[in-house]
Amino acid sequence: MTNCVLCKDELKPEEGQLIWRGDDCRVILVNDPDLPGFCRVIWNRHVAEMSDLTHGERDHLMTLVFAVEEAIRHVMHPDKVNVAALGNMVPHIHWHVIPRFTDDAFFPGSAWSNRTQETKEAVLEARRKKAQELTAAIKASIASLA
Structure with missing residues (x-):
């Protein structure tokens, strides 16, 4: 499929960063300002x-x-x-793996719900800093599978 956004190998910085890529799948850290640590596992x-x-x-x-x-x-x-794996908007196999907190912008609804509250910027910043550790942690977790 030529117009599928998940078939494209390149990511724009605003979309996120590639954490890991294997022959069949890749893992992306999504650039979501409200949900730091949001990842996608995408079938290649x-x-x-x-x-x-x-x-x-x-x-x-x-x-x-x-x-x-x-x-x-x-x-x-x-x-x-x-x-979650929905695929309604992008019919290409991908799984969303999203850390949720009771004070996040959408809690207790889904990440695609309307906002229910505002998270303090200091809390979000601390979570964004923590999310930077995910690259190494995810690579280590996947390496331990071998």
Whole structure:
């Protein structure tokens, strides 16, 4: 699919940064000012549905999703982690792994809900600083799978 934003290999800085890339998947740290630590695990080939993958590919992808979740929990210490694969806007397999806090802008709704509150800038800044540790933590978590 030529116009799929997730098929493109290049990221604009405002979109986020590539943390890790394997033959089948990649992990992106999303540049979301309200939700520091928000990551995406993206299947590299254009595939719309999980059931289009082989059982082995599904297992591999979910193992990576869980490795990212564990790293996020270890580094960010969120109140909850949301793991979601929607694909309604972008029909390309990708999983959102989002650290959630009771004081984040959308809590208790989803990350795509309307704002319910404002998080103090000092709190967000501290979380952004913590999120910088995710690159090393996620790489280490994935390396430990081998």
